[in-house]
Amino acid sequence: AKVGKVEDLIISPDKNVSYVIVGAGGFVGIGRHDVAIPVGQIKDHAGKLVMSGATKDMIKSMPEFTYATSTAKRDAFVAEADRDIAKGKTAVASLEKKAGAASADAKARIDVEINALQSEVKSAEAKLAEMKQASAVRWREFEADVSAATARLRKATDKAMG
Numbered sequence: 076a077k078v079g080k081v082e083d084l085i086i087s088p089d090k091n092v093s094y095v096i097v098g099a100g101g102f103v104g105i106g107r108h109d110v111a112i113p114v115g116q117i118k119d120h121a122g123k124l125v126m127s128g129a130t131k132d133m134i135k136s137m138p139e140f141t142y143a144t145s146t147a148k149r150d151a152f153v154a155e156a157d158r159d160i161a162k163g164k165t166a167v168a169s170l171e172k173k174a175g176a177a178s179a180d181a182k183a184r185i186d187v188e189i190n191a192l193q194s195e196v197k198s199a200e201a202k203l204a205e206m207k208q209a210s211a212v213r214w215r216e217f218e219a220d221v222s223a224a225t226a227r228l229r230k231a232t233d234k235a236m237g
Contacts, residue, residue, distance in 0.1 A: 078134045081124065082109055085213065088205065093216070095124065100135035110137040149214045152221070156203045159225040159232075163196040166232045188235045195231040199224040 083096035094111040112134075118125050167189055174185040202224040206217035 078126070078129050078131045079110075085111065085216070087216075088208065096140055097134060099137065100131070108139040109141075110134060111140040112137075152214075152218065153203065153207065156199065156221055156225050159228050160196060160199050160203070163192060163199070163228045163232050166235050167192050167196065170235055192228075192231045192235050195224070195228040199228045 079097035079099045081095050082098045084092050085094035085096065087093040092114050094113055095117055096109050096111055098107050099110050100107055112126065116126055118127070170185055170189045170192065174182045174189065177185055199221070202217065202221045206214055206221050209217055
């Protein structure tokens, strides 16, 4: 049974379709809302897109997909991630200074912390760079990855700074 009509596609940075935007519910467009369905949940079956087990009610009950229009939230999110990265870099510099004045044993331990922290800084920078390349409409696709990376970075920074 037909459960909705494909209205749009979300294309990932690697140029593959990542989500299909489907119009759900409503009658002749009235009361309809769009939902985002991960492309992995959909199969091409003889030229028709099929989502195994899907019903109109199931699609209708999915959260509404809205295109981001305001850049204020994105800008605030990027600024916060940039601050976390800057703190991480400051912590690395502080640890490097501490390692320079430490005994051999202490220096080895500090070097392990430096390497771990540098790795988290690089990870957060890479995720943020991916997000910055995304359009204002698509930045939310990257928000979870950037949030996870900056959370790990904050934890590593806090641990390193004791």
